[in-house]
Amino acid sequence: MTTRELSYSQAVQEALAIALENDPRVFLMGEDIGVYGGAFQVTGDLVARFGEDRVRDTPISELGGAGVAVGAALAGARPVYEFQFSDFATLAMEQIVNQAAKLRFMLGGKVSVPVVFRMPAGSGTGAAAQHSQSLEAWFGHVPGLKVVEPSTPEDAKGMLLAAIDDPDPVLVFEHKLLYKVKGHVPEGSYHTPLNKAAVRREGKNVTMVAAGIMVPKALAAAEVLAGEGIEAEVIDLRSIRPLDMDTIIASVKKTSRLICIHEGVKSYGIGAEISARISESEAFDCLDAPIMRLGGAEVPIPYSPILEKAAVPQEDDIVAGARKLLNGGL
């Protein structure tokens, strides 16, 4: 089999094209996703291929737009709504949290809400505090939602296709700095599970559970640490809700040390949840060191590149964290 490389954004676009091609119920909605091609050129020229009805520019109306997507899903369509920046989902929380997440349950299981929200997220673009957040943990708190965060082009395609075919609402967080990252992407249609973490590197000394953009950073850190004789196991979380604790627990039982790494603010974050669940699991007795969390600083994302970089975990922070953990101190 030939190895074909695509960028993350090309992989997302390919998934959208396959879904549009294969399922007449699928359509895309969002701001400037048509002739403009999307703020990050993810939808590209899809409007030329599939027309303005199915690659639908919306007014700048996030609450209404997200809600229209939910209503269309209730009525048998398969909408994929792109938030131009995931920060703007704050304008649409009502429809995501009160409606999409709860309708199936409130109606006694008589409806499903097969809607997908695409969520370009994260810092590193100099767009400052209102265009750089990582809010996935917020949505992880809501029963009824599924929240995923693919870190590779291959998963970006496979998880989006799985999300579109899923009967329940799925939020797909795409870190904006990953859009240009290239990697192998299989041809054709395939599903990547929405509930399974992936071990990206095996190791015996410390488990690093990383989400989204933190996966390549953790892998780079692991490479540095390997030169020092520290073998890190890197787990790509992939799914925020549900959490694949089986994979994490198995790894911690092997390594006895855990670092949770995510870009979202550390307090009440993904790492807090994983840490708590390890404490509640049989892996707790295997720990040789306290659990470490590396997360976003307790600050809105700053504009200054120096400060922006300092506000989220970097490769050096991960290396330093692992060394500290291995040396028994925190």
Place this chain on the structure above:
Amino acid sequence: MDGSDAMKTPKKPGNARPFYARHSKDELKEALRKMWLIRRFEEQAEDSYVRGLTHGTMHLSIGQEASAVGICMDLKNADYITSTHRGHGHCIGKGAEVKYMFAEFFGKEEGYCRGRGGSMHIADPATGNLGANGIVGGGLPLATGAALAIQLRKGKDVAVCFFGDGANNEGAFHESLNMAGVWKLPVIYVCENNQYGMSVSTERSTAVKNVADRAAGYGMPGVIVDGNDIAAVNEAMEAALERARNGEGPSLIECKTYRTRGHSRSDRNRYRTKEEIEEWKGKDPIPAFEAELEKYGILTKDEVEGVRAAVEAELKDAFDFAQAGTNPLVADLTRDVYTTDGAAA
């Protein structure tokens, strides 16, 4: 504020009102039956609440039955509605059975939402009812989206969105109507303007005199009708339906009406006078409809009595059915959070 200036529908003599000519005797009788069913269902629901048989709260639409039935009576099951927290009338109007509604109120598995939703989320997708909604304005984008789905599949069905005057100041109202106007969606927005958003009057909350005035801002017709006159409501609905089914786009109908009960169980009626409430009780839509049915020779007094008696019998059976219903199992607590994965977290 009495809304009388908006009640411009002329009363024509004989059977000249198109509503009576357009519908068969059976259809008109069914409309009366549903209005009585809503009224008596809500009175009994209120009674069961007072007696402690029902949990939570409920919002009664007593006095507003003409809009629920006048809007829904010509819809098919394939047409969608979205409803409001004051949604019992819409549910019955769209074809729900009261035994499953009572069962829902009593929190039973037999209820429309298997006891998971209660009064504020009552729904019946089988009859196109996508549900009451606990969020003011919550249904506006949903109905708009259902209409978009219809348009995308090139269907002839419509989506009808009931909302109250309170919702007309939510962003969801403006965003939804704008999109429907831009895309010419087959959706009919029905504002049941009962003149108070909980305690605040439309005069104090809304910068224009009529909610229908706002339709112009979204490129659709906005008509005002006497919401207590089923014929006027239905005639406006006919025009909106024709427009929607012909692909000409959305409409807004504002039904000027009044709820004679309080907002919910906590209401002490401090924001309106007894005189105002009494005045509106005098405009009760059900006796007015009965009088016209008799005047035009469509139903006899005996037939009207027969409708009422049948409603009482249906409600008694429904109440007994619901009381004998099955309580949910705690073991099933997290069922239906997801379609396939159980309560995965």
